Each structure stands twice: as structure tokens, then as C-alpha cells.
Amino acid sequence: MIMVLLAxxxxxxxxxxxxxxxxxxxxPTTVELHLRIDERVDPGSVEVEIAGRTVTIHxxxxxxGEQIYxxxxxxxxxxxxxxxxxxxxxxxxxxxxxxxxxxPE
Numbered sequence: 001m002i003m004v005l006l007a008x009x010x011x012x013x014x015x016x017x018x019x020x021x022x023x024x025x026x027x028p029t030t031v032e033l034h035l036r037i038d039e040r041v042d043p044g045s046v047e048v049e050i051a052g053r054t055v056t057i058h059x060x061x062x063x064x065g066e067q068i069y070x071x072x073x074x075x076x077x078x079x080x081x082x083x084x085x086x087x088x089x090x091x092x093x094x095x096x097x098x099x100x101x102x103x104p105e
Contacts, residue, residue, distance in 0.1 A: 022073070031079065031097045033057075037069050039091040046088050048095055050081040055097065057086075 023034040037059060045060035053076070059069040078100035085096045 029099055031075055031077065031099065033073065033093075033095040033097070035071070035093045035095075036091055037088075037093050041069060041088060041091075041093075043088045046086050046093065048084045048086050050079060050084060050097070052081075053078060055079070055084070055095070057093070057095065059088075059093075 021036075025032040025034065033055070035057075038061075040061050040063065041059040042062035042065075045058075045062075045065075047058045049056045049058070053074055055073045055075055057069070057071050057073075058067060060066060061068045075097065079097040080100050083098050087094045
């Protein structure tokens with residue numbers, strides 16, 4: 001079962017910085033963030049940092065190299081640090097975070 005949440009009713013993720021809405025798709029094993037960001041972004045500059053349950057996304061301008069995008073989210077479930085994927089195409093960014101498996105009992 002897939003659950004889709006919009007920015008105004010986020011249960012899975014809460015955006016810290018004011019920005020355009022994010023669509024969150026939660027599956028049994030992942031949390032996906034779907035965002036619209038500036039089309040001037042250099043696709044190779046998109047960085048996703050995970051620290052605990054905080055996810056920060058940075059991106060730079062393709063022409064100047066200056067940072068033009070930063071957004072921070074708090075995820076409601078533990079995710080695997082260092083195991084996120086990001087795909088950027090024409091102003092749309094998709095970040096896939098893998099949930100940390102439950103600890104064995």
C-alpha cells in the first residue's frame with residue numbers, strides 16, 4: 001500500500017524552510033520526496049545529507065556555481081544514512097530514502 005501526502009497535511013515529513021510544496025510517497029521500505037526546484041540547478045550539484053532523521057538537500061546554479069537551493073526535512077521514521085538516491089530533471093527533484101530495517105528482537 002502506498003500513501004501519498006501533500007505538503008499541507010504532512011505526517012511523514014515536515015519542511016523546516018518555507019518553500020514550494022513537497023509530495024511525500026511512503027512505501028513499506030522507502031520514503032520518497034518529490035519537489036519542484038529552480039530549473040537553473042546544475043543536476044550534478046544536487047547533494048542529499050542525512051543526519052539521523054534530518055534530511056537536507058542542497059543544489060547549485062548551473063551558470064554561477066552559487067548555492068541557490070537548500071531545504072531541510074524531518075522524517076518520521078529512521079532512514080539509512082548514506083543510502084539515498086536523487087534524480088533531477090527539468091525542475092523536478094525526486095529523492096528516495098531507504099527506511100532503516102527494524103532492530104532484531
